[in-house]
Amino acid sequence: MILQAAAFYLFASIVIAAGVMVIASRNPVHSVLFLILAFFNAAGLFVFMGAEFLAFILVIVYVGAVAVLFLFVVMMLNINFAELRQGFLQYLPVGMLVGVILLVELVFIIGTWVTAPEAAGLLAAKTPALAEVTNTEALGRVLYTKYVYLFQAAGLVLLVAMVGAIVLTLRARPGVKRQKVFDQISRTRDDAVEVKDVPVGKGV
Amino acid sequence: MTTWIPSQMTAALPEVFLAIATMALLMIGAYRGNSHTRTIGWFAVAVLLVAGGLVAGTAASPGSAFGGMFVADTFARFAKFLVLIGSALAVVLSVAYIEREEMARFEYPILFLFATIGMMMMISANDLIALYVGLELQSLALYVAAAFRRDSLRSSEAGLKYFVLGALSSGMLLYGASLVYGFAGTTSFTGIAKVLATGTGNTGALVGLVFITAGLAFKVSAVPFHMWTPDVYEGAPTSVTAFFAIAPKIAAMALFIRVLVGPFAPLTAQWQQVVVFLAVLSMALGAFAAINQTNIKRLMAYSSIGNVGYMLVGLAAGTEAGVRGVLIYLLIYLAMTAGTFACILAMRVHGRAVEELDDLKGLGRTRPAMALALAVFMFSMAGIPPLAGFFGKLYVFLAAVQAGMYVLAVFGVLASVVAAFYYLRIVKLMYFDEPADTFDRLLGREIGVVLTVTGLFIAFFFVFPAPMLAAASAAAKSLFPG
Numbered sequence: 001m002i003l004q005a006a007a008f009y010l011f012a013s014i015v016i017a018a019g020v021m022v023i024a025s026r027n028p029v030h031s032v033l034f035l036i037l038a039f040f041n042a043a044g045l046f047v048f049m050g051a052e053f054l055a056f057i058l059v060i061v062y063v064g065a066v067a068v069l070f071l072f073v074v075m076m077l078n079i080n081f082a083e084l085r086q087g088f089l090q091y092l093p094v095g096m097l098v099g100v101i102l103l104v105e106l107v108f109i110i111g112t113w114v115t116a117p118e119a120a121g122l123l124a125a126k127t128p129a130l131a132e133v134t135n136t137e138a139l140g141r142v143l144y145t146k147y148v149y150l151f152q153a154a155g156l157v158l159l160v161a162m163v164g165a166i167v168l169t170l171r172a173r174p175g176v177k178r179q180k181v182f183d184q185i186s187r188t189r190d191d192a193v194e195v196k197d198v199p200v201g202k203g204v
Numbered sequence: 205m206t207t208w209i210p211s212q213m214t215a216a217l218p219e220v221f222l223a224i225a226t227m228a229l230l231m232i233g234a235y236r237g238n239s240h241t242r243t244i245g246w247f248a249v250a251v252l253l254v255a256g257g258l259v260a261g262t263a264a265s266p267g268s269a270f271g272g273m274f275v276a277d278t279f280a281r282f283a284k285f286l287v288l289i290g291s292a293l294a295v296v297l298s299v300a301y302i303e304r305e306e307m308a309r310f311e312y313p314i315l316f317l318f319a320t321i322g323m324m325m326m327i328s329a330n331d332l333i334a335l336y337v338g339l340e341l342q343s344l345a346l347y348v349a350a351a352f353r354r355d356s357l358r359s360s361e362a363g364l365k366y367f368v369l370g371a372l373s374s375g376m377l378l379y380g381a382s383l384v385y386g387f388a389g390t391t392s393f394t395g396i397a398k399v400l401a402t403g404t405g406n407t408g409a410l411v412g413l414v415f416i417t418a419g420l421a422f423k424v425s426a427v428p429f430h431m432w433t434p435d436v437y438e439g440a441p442t443s444v445t446a447f448f449a450i451a452p453k454i455a456a457m458a459l460f461i462r463v464l465v466g467p468f469a470p471l472t473a474q475w476q477q478v479v480v481f482l483a484v485l486s487m488a489l490g491a492f493a494a495i496n497q498t499n500i501k502r503l504m505a506y507s508s509i510g511n512v513g514y515m516l517v518g519l520a521a522g523t524e525a526g527v528r529g530v531l532i533y534l535l536i537y538l539a540m541t542a543g544t545f546a547c548i549l550a551m552r553v554h555g556r557a558v559e560e561l562d563d564l565k566g567l568g569r570t571r572p573a574m575a576l577a578l579a580v581f582m583f584s585m586a587g588i589p590p591l592a593g594f595f596g597k598l599y600v601f602l603a604a605v606q607a608g609m610y611v612l613a614v615f616g617v618l619a620s621v622v623a624a625f626y627y628l629r630i631v632k633l634m635y636f637d638e639p640a641d642t643f644d645r646l647l648g649r650e651i652g653v654v655l656t657v658t659g660l661f662i663a664f665f666f667v668f669p670a671p672m673l674a675a676a677s678a679a680a681k682s683l684f685p686g
Contacts, residue, residue: 149216149270153325153337156223157344160318163230164348167311168363 011044028074036067053136215267215276218258219324225251226317233310241308245299248313249292256288275330282679283327283458286538287451291320293542294447300648301443301549307353319345323455332381332391343370350440362439369432373422380415396467413468417478423456427485430509437505445501446545449508454534457515461527465683472522479520480612486513487619494626500548500559510623511537517616518600521607528680529599536596540581543658546651547578552644566639575634577659582631584662586624592665
């Protein structure tokens with residue numbers, strides 16, 4: 001029990017510290033790296049809650065795809081972050097005010113949270129008890145049966161997105177030298193070498 | 205694990221067939237390259253027609269599939285048939301055009317097919333998630349189609365504008381859907397209708413409904429969510445604009461009807477106010493804003509906004525007769541729009557596409573057949589009997605009067621009188637002005653065939669309308685059980 005609590009506080013404090021560093025670090029590349037650290041530790045927290053599927057997804061999708069994309073963007077786009085930070089202090093009071101209002105609203109909402117007693121019975125797909133099946137299995141049970149239509153349709157949406165990305169960005173550029181293995185190995189001496197008879201003393 | 209068995213899939217057979225055929229064509233295109241665009245285009249037309257045959261033939265018994273998320277009733281069959289015909293016409297009109305405009309890439313018909321699958325899923329959606337996924341499949345393909353000519357600034361701008369505003373509207377729709385889910389406790393349309401009928405949580409669901417309505421109004425381009433329409437219609441390649449004006453409008457309108465009349469039937473009195481508001485504004489803007497347009501594509505954009513207004517009049521009635529009126533209107537709108545865009549695609553001078561109204565001057569003397577067809581469409585859009593457009597308006601206004609909405613019906617008639625001005629101005633330009641440059645010969649036979657078929661349909665609809673009216677009645681009836 002002690003060990004669990006210690007691990008929880010370790011992960012949680014790293015998430016918060018990394019989160020602060022994301023907005024505090026001067027170098028945007030460092031920000032993205034701290035973001036990745038925050039994702040990893042949040043994934044650890046999910047494992048503690050028994051939500052191992054969310055933990056996988058967080059690592060695979062957010063770290064593997066989204067954060068790497070961010071990294072590409074900050075490295076390839078030449079954004080002047082010093083300029084973006086100008087006026088930070090000037091807007092700080094307004095920002096703090098908005099933050100405090102949001103916090104108060106959240107407290108009000110959570111303080112008066114009620115759930116209709118019938119709500120649990122209306123769930124489209126009831127969650128099985130955690131002791132019986134892991135939640136990855138529980139998701140798999142409905143994803144390929146009850147929700148197969150939506151699963152396939154989402155696949156079609158992704159296919160369209162891929163086709164669209166290719167249509168809008170792929171262009172055949174002339175003059176690009178590509179490696180053509182077959183052409184290269186089927187070259188013979190006759191194609192490549194020309195013997196010239198150079199007269200003595202005249203040069204080529 | 206009893207929720208899904210293959211035999212249930214027969215209800216979704218047209219969609220499954222269309223999806224598999226589209227992916228097969230995508231493979232052919234990927235291996236054969238852009239030189240086979242024309243072949244793939246004609247294959248796409250064949251696939252759409254076969255799917256239309258499947259819709260008309262197999263789903264004789266209404267059924268639902270995939271745990272009730274997908275429903276294939278008579279209403280869905282009617283709307284899907286219209287969408288498939290509309291998409292097929294759009295591909296037919298595009299084939300020669302994209303070659304002439306040097307944008308013939310094999311993805312073009314493939315994107316149209318994907319969008320069509322999305323539209324069919326929208327029409328058959330019986331669940332909020334299914335609705336959203338279908339809508340996104342359709343929209344995503346359309347965003348890409350709008351920006352298809354990526355070297356053109358206007359086309360890219362149209363695509364970007366459509367994408368950003370479309371994403372915004374999807375966000376609103378999702379927010380509304382989440383509220384409805386939160387208050388009703390289920391995403392299934394059948395379940396929502398049941399919960400709302402008990403009268404608990406209706407206020408919250410109503411807020412959600414308003415957001416869903418806003419999202420859908422964007423998709424059908426009803427005022428005040430119409431801002432994107434003129435710019436996207438003008439900027440997108442003309443053949444893509446033709447597609448935009450025909451098929452997605454039908455699908456989005458059918459979805460609009462299904463959502464409001466199905467799960468939200470217990471809130472009819474509340475959503476009627478919203479729909480009346482949308483209808484009045486759309487009719488007014490469609491009538492007045494089009495008067496000053498000089499570009500025929502922009503003119504058609506405002507005209508389509510106005511037409512959506514008339515359709516919403518039928519929906520606002522909230523009765524079986526109203527839905528029947530909207531379905532008949534959609535059928536006639538399909539033919540009128542396809543025909544008009546066939547004319548616009550034929551507007552070429554010296555090998556270059558032109559789209560100004562002044563280019564139509566004297567068409568009656570230089571190209572009498574095309575001028576006659578365009579005149580038929582314009583008279584029909586203006587609602588002059590005995591052309592088909594008159595009957596479309598007649599049935600929606602009749603439904604509004606029967607539902608006791610006299611003011612709305614009178615307003616609709618007045619708006620269509622104003623709109624008649626700019627439709628008739630085109631006829632005047634063609635027959636009473638000095639000829640401008642003569643148009644080039646038609647590209648291929650397709651445009652001529654489409655013009656003839658749609659023109660004859662519009663001109664002689666009144667002779668034998670019974671089968672279409674009966675089909676629309678049966679379709680509307682399936683939405684109102686008991």
